[in-house]
Amino acid sequence: MEYIDLNNLFPLRSSNFAKDEIFDVAVIGAGVVGCATFKEFCEQGAKAVLVEKANDILDGASKGNSAILHTGFDAPPDTLEHECVQRGYTEYMKIKDDYNLPFLNTKALVVAWNDEQLGKLDAIQNKGLGNGVKELDLLTSKQIIKKEPNLSHDAKGAILVHGESLIDPWSAPLAYVKKGISCGGKTAFSHEVQDGSFNGKYWVIKTSQKPINAKVVINAAGLYGDIVDKIKGTQDFKIIPRKGQFVIFDETAYNLINSIILPVPTKRTKGVVITKTAFGNILVGPTAEDQESRSDSQTVKETLEDLKNKAFHMLPALKNHKVTATFAGLRPASDETFYRVSINDEKNWITVGGIRSTGLTASLGLAKHIFELHDTRYEKNPKENEKITVPNISEFAPRDNQKEGYGKIVCYCECVTEREIKNACHGELGAGNIGGLKRRTRAMMGRCQGFNCEAAVTQICKNEVENNE
C-alpha cells in the first residue's frame, strides 16, 4: 500500500525565466485582482510576471465568494469601488464570449423583511439611480410572491435589480492568466515574497525561490497586502481579515429561486445572500467575522446552523434539501471600507489593497485603472487579440460530459469526466493542488464529497503527474 499525501499530490512549481531577467512589472498575488492586472499589462505589451506564494492561482481570498457579477447599485457613490465595479462589469460582458466564460442574468431582489428595512428601500433605489444603475423596480409583496413563489411570504417589499448576474468565479481568473501567458507573461508560483530592495531603476524582490527583478511592483497580495506593502518602506493600511462562512445546498434545490435574494445591506456588510450558483447549487452566505488570522478559514458548527436557519426563514422549502458543502472564505478588509489603491512614483510601487468584497466584479475595471495609474506606454502586444478559451464547467452551457470521447465520468455528482481531470493536470496553468483541481473541474465538490470519486481522482492525478515528469 502506497502512502500518498493528498495535500502534496502536485509538485511544487518553479519558474521558467532567467534569474537576471528584468520585468517591466511584477504583480504580487494571483487572486482575481492580480490575475486581471497581469492580463491587462501583458495585453498592453508590458513584460509582466505574476508572483504567487501558493502553488496555484486563487488560493487566498478569491477562492471563496458568492460568485455574483454586481451592477454596483449599492456601491459607495463616486468612489473607486463604484467606478471599478461598473467598469469591471462592462469589461466582463465584452470578453466573456471570447473566453468561453459563463454568464446568467438572474436579476436580484433586495428584499425588505420588516418595516424598518422597507423604509430603506427608497434610499437604496435612489442610491442605485445615482450610481447610474437605471434598471431598478420597486416590488410589492404580491409582486415578490409572483416572481419568487417559494420565498417566505413575510417579505414586505423589494427592489428588483435587473443587471445582477451569476458568473463562474474560478474560470474567469484562470482565463485572465492564460491570456497573460499567451501574451508572453511569466508566472512564478510557490514564490513567497519575503523582502525587496529598490535600486533606483528596478526592484529586486526576494522570494522563497529565486529573486525577481522588475521595474514596477504591483502589490495585489490580498490578505497579506499590508505585509507586502511594508517592503516599500511605509505601511499605509492594515488588513483585518473578515471571515465569511457559506452553506451550499444540493442541486435538488436549484429551482427554488429564480433571482439572487439580497438583504437590505448594513453599513458593515452586504449581509447573507441566497443565490443560485453557476454550478447548479444554492449558496447561502456569507457571514462577516473579523479575525486576526490570515489563513484560518475554519467553519463553525453554530454559525453554519445559524446560516441555515436564516436561509430557512427566507426560503422555507430549502429545509427539504441536503447540504452539499460548507466552507469559509476570508475577505481582505482593511481598517477603512474603501479600496486602498495608491501609487508611489518615487518607489515605482503600486498598492492595490483592501479589496474586501466586490473584487470579482471589479477586477477587470481595477486592472484598467491600475494601468492608467501606471501611465507608461508600451507597444501593444501583437497577441493581444489572440483567442484564449477556458473549458466550461458551469451549468449554463454544455459541459464536457455531453461531448463524446471523454473516457468516463469520474465524479458522478458533478458529472466530471476523466478527460477534464486529465486536462486540468497539464500545462503551465495546470492544477497546483487539490483545491486547484476542484476549482478547474468541480470534481469532489458534489453531494457525496468524494465518497464515490476521491480515490479515483487521486489516482488519475497521480498518474498524470508522473506522466508529466
Add this chain to the structure above:
Amino acid sequence: MNNIQIAIIGAGPAGLSAALELKKLGYDDLVVFEREDEAGGTPRHCGHLGFGIFEFKRVLSGPDYAKKLAKLAIDNKIDIKLKSTLTKIEKGVLTFSTPEGIKQYRSTCTLLALGARETPRPDRLVSGARSPNVITTGTLQRFTYLQKIKPFDRAVIVGSEIVSFSAIMSAKHAGIKIEAIIEEKDEIDTFCIVKYMVKYLLKIPVFTNTKLKNINGKDKKITSVTISTKESEREIPCDGVIFTGQFIPESSIMQKSFDDFNLSNNSLYISQNFQAKSDGFFVAGNAIRGALAAFKCYFEGKKVAKSIHDFIRFKHEAEFVKIEADENISWYYPSLIDLKSPIKEHLTTLRLKKRARGVIKVLLNERVVYKKNIHAFPFVSVSIPWKHIELKPKDVIRLEFVTLPFCIFYHNILKKYAKLSSFILFLLVSPLVR
C-alpha cells in the same frame, strides 16, 4: 431515442439480481445501466469477508461477491452498459451521459436500483479545518481496496454503526492506525458485541456520549480532533477523520425528477410491490432507504423482478394509500400501500433513529388503529402487521413513535442485561476470532 422494455439503473446486488430473475422469467429486452466501469456495486470495494452466505451458500469477500454476480449476469447474456451515468428523467425518457455521447432511452418499466452512500461531513455541519483527509468509509475503502492508496497514517472514526467496523478493517488493511471511535449517542449504534471486539481485541478506544467538537489543522492538513463530553474536552492527535454511516439513498435524481419524493426516507414513495407512483417506475435495494446488507438487496431484487413481471402481464391500475412518519423514524418501507395488490405481508417495516422504548402507533385518518410497545434498536427493524386495519382509497396513514418516560427504569435494567449477555457471547466468540 431507443425503446426498451425494461431499464435497470445500477448494477449492484439489487439491480443484477433483478436482471437475472427477469431474464429467467423470459425478458430479453432488458438493459442494465451502470455508471462505474465494472458491475458489482458497493461490494466491489468492501474488502472484508461475509458476503454470499445466503445467496451462494459460501463465504466470500465483497470484491469476489461482486465479481461472481457480474459473471452470472454476463453468463446469462444480460446487456450491461457500463460508464453510463443517468443525468435526467423527464416524461419517462431516461438520459444518460456515456463515453459515446448523450444517449436517450424510453422504457416501459424502469427499476431505480441506485444504491446508497454515507452522509459526508458538510451535511453534519462539523466545525474546523477543511481537508481532503476528511473522508467517509466508502472513500477509505475505495482508496485501500481499489486504488491501493493509503491516504493517512492515523485516523479517528466518527460514528459507530456496523459500517464503522468495515472502516476499521479497511484501515487495518492499509496500515492506518485508528486512534478512537467517537459516538454521540450513549451507546454504540450496533450490537454490543462489536464494541467489546473493538475495545478488547483491537484495542481501539470507544468514546460514547462524545461529540466531535472541532477538526484542528492548518493549510489543509489535519493535526488533531477535539472531542467533548458533557464534562470534559480532550484532543486526539491524528491526520485523518473518517465519517461513517448515516447512509442515505443516492436519490438526488429522484428528488429532481419526481413530485412524490419522500423526505423521511430520502427516496420516492414506494409500494409493497416496489412500485413508485409514477407509472412504470420501481425502486429496490438501498435506494429505498439507508444501507442494508448486500444479501437483503439481492433478495429484494428477486422480489421486484416478480413485481415487474406482474406489472407487465396484468397492467392493473394501482390504487395507492400514502404512509407518512414522524421524525423519530429513520426509515420505513413500504411508504405506499397498493390496495389492488395481493401482497399483504406487513403494513410496513420501520427503524428508529435512536434506541428507545415506547409505543409505536399507526394512525388511520388521525385515529389510532394499532399500538405496540417496543424496545427497538436503530439497527433492528420493527414490522407492523396488517391485521385489524381496513384501508379504503384516499385514506391517510401516519406512523408515530412516543417514548414512554416510565420505561426508562426498565430500559436501564435491560441495558445492563444486554451488556452482560453480550459479554458472555464475547467470551465465547473471542477464542474463535483470535
